[in-house]
Structure formats: structure tokens, C-alpha cells
């Protein structure tokens with residue numbers, strides 16, 4: 001087993017960080033999912049258009065991956081280009097924001113983010129191929 005890094009923040013510190021970021025940005029956080037990869041948020045443009053609260057839905061913070069995912073979802077409100085029609089652009093900037101604002105960003109978190117972004121790019125290419133309009137990115 002790898003030695004746990006001594007400067008790694010605890011799960012409760014990461015949870016409190018997400019709570020604080022959400023509080024400061026008027027985002028409702030619902031950490032009630034079972035699976036990390038099912039996380040989502042209400043689209044910024046929809047929140048603005050329909051005057052509804054910003055809301056992210058994620059798994060509770062049980063690992064650096066659920067932490068990275070929660071930051072990514074917050075990034076969908078606080079990073080640049082979230083009004084872009086291009087879902088890959090939105091995804092890329094949301095991950096950049098998460099990376100830049102995390103208490104810790106490990107190599108494993110980076111691989112996780114790269115994989116998630118690659119999945120999104122693949123989906124987007126498929127949509128282009130079939131001529132369908134781009135759906136909401138996650």
C-alpha cells in the first residue's frame with residue numbers, strides 16, 4: 001500500500017471546502033448520489049433563463065475523486081465560457097477551474113479528469129456524426 005501523503009487534506013476538510021465554495025457562490029449542494037460518475041449540475045444558462053437556484057448533485061466526498069467531481073460541477077458555475085454552446089468547452093473549463101481551486105490535486109485526480117474529458121469529447125464527436133444537436137454536457 002502506498003503511504004498516505006501527510007499533506008493530503010482529510011475527507012471532512014474536502015467536504016467543508018466544497019460546502020464553503022457552494023455557500024459563497026449561492027449553489028445548492030445535494031451530495032446524495034451513490035455513484036461518483038453520475039454527478040451533474042443545472043445548466044448555468046437555464047438557471048439564468050428560468051431564474052432558478054444553482055444546484056449541483058454529487059456523491060458525498062468519500063475520496064479525492066468525489067472531491068474532484070464536486071469541484072468540477074462548481075466549475076460549471078464559476079469558470080469561464082460556461083455559456084458556450086460547445087459542451088467540450090464547458091467541460092474543459094470546469095475541470096480547469098476544479099484543478100486550480102482544489103486543496104490538493106493528485107496525479108490520480110488528473111488522470112480521472114482527463115478520462116472524463118475524453119469521454120465527453122467522444123460523445124460530442126458521435127453527436128456531430130449523427131447530426132444531432134449537442135445536449136447538456138456533464
Ligand SMILES: [Zn+2]
Pocket residue numbers: 072073076090091094137138
Ligand atoms: Zn461537467
